[in-house]
Amino acid sequence: MHCLNLKITYSCTNKCSFCFSSYLKKEQISMTNLLSAVKKGAENGCDELVLSGGEPTLEPERIIELLKLAESLNYQKYIIQTNGAGLATNHKLVAFLDSLARNKDLHISFSVHGCDSKTHDLMSRKKGAFETLMKAFYNISQSNCKIYTNTVITTVNVNQLDSIAEMLLAFKPDFMQFSMLHLETPTELSVSMSDSVRAVKRLGKKYDLKLIKTEGIPYCLLHGMECCVGESFWPNILDLYNSDNKYFSDFKQLDYGMRKKLQDCTKCIFNSICMGVWKEHYEEFCSFNIHPIC
Ligand code: SF4
Numbered sequence: 001m002h003c004l005n006l007k008i009t010y011s012c013t014n015k016c017s018f019c020f021s022s023y024l025k026k027e028q029i030s031m032t033n034l035l036s037a038v039k040k041g042a043e044n045g046c047d048e049l050v051l052s053g054g055e056p057t058l059e060p061e062r063i064i065e066l067l068k069l070a071e072s073l074n075y076q077k078y079i080i081q082t083n084g085a086g087l088a089t090n091h092k093l094v095a096f097l098d099s100l101a102r103n104k105d106l107h108i109s110f111s112v113h114g115c116d117s118k119t120h121d122l123m124s125r126k127k128g129a130f131e132t133l134m135k136a137f138y139n140i141s142q143s144n145c146k147i148y149t150n151t152v153i154t155t156v157n158v159n160q161l162d163s164i165a166e167m168l169l170a171f172k173p174d175f176m177q178f179s180m181l182h183l184e185t186p187t188e189l190s191v192s193m194s195d196s197v198r199a200v201k202r203l204g205k206k207y208d209l210k211l212i213k214t215e216g217i218p219y220c221l222l223h224g225m226e227c228c229v230g231e232s233f234w235p236n237i238l239d240l241y242n243s244d245n246k247y248f249s250d251f252k253q254l255d256y257g258m259r260k261k262l263q264d265c266t267k268c269i270f271n272s273i274c275m276g277v278w279k280e281h282y283e284e285f286c287s288f289n290i291h292p293i294c
Pocket of ligand 1: 218219220221261262264265266268269270271274275276277290291292293
């Protein structure tokens, strides 16, 4: 598919210290420009629309108007990336999404940091964030929308990924993604690649591999779990609208230096589809002395 990822606001209810958009919090995005971006996406051939932020559900009217426009332009799939804030209490928004999901592929992708309020609220730096998330999960699980989840692996939750997975399975997600923390400057939440990979592999032993996806961990580190590398399921082309009036066609993280690969990767059978590692994990990745997969 050809996807347009649209950042519709940078405001957020939570204050996750590992959020790579937080420095943009004051950035205002005009609705006129968002509508133009959706039209440009359709002209470019986009058939999938991701609404993200910030917290997109803080702008329910924007979501409704943008999705109505996208429907008129024949987009086929929608994903809303959220911490659940606006889906816990805004029944008008939930009803709209429910109705759209009757005929369209519409996924709500929830950010989940912990299996309880202690961990989730700590990482969100917002008291009550877990309770809100659970209400949103419940509302969406009663609708026609499908559920994805994303958990960023940190020092706080690395040893409870299986408890998180256990809790999430009750909501019947299509898949649960576990992602490498992506921060230019390491913080006390930064966890090594080796610890993250170990934790993900523990999940692989316990759960159906079809339910698990990763982000930021290449195939060569997930022997036996190669089918879980989330990047394999990414759209073929990604357009990005990430601050007011900045539209990137065919945005590639490798081209922008956000990701890195080894020189030897050209010999690897996964080279054409592999996105390597986040640049901040490159040094540790090199120390693994990886051999390309032949
Ligand atoms: S292309 Fe490189 S980073 Fe990707 S799986 Fe192969 S060896 Fe690993």
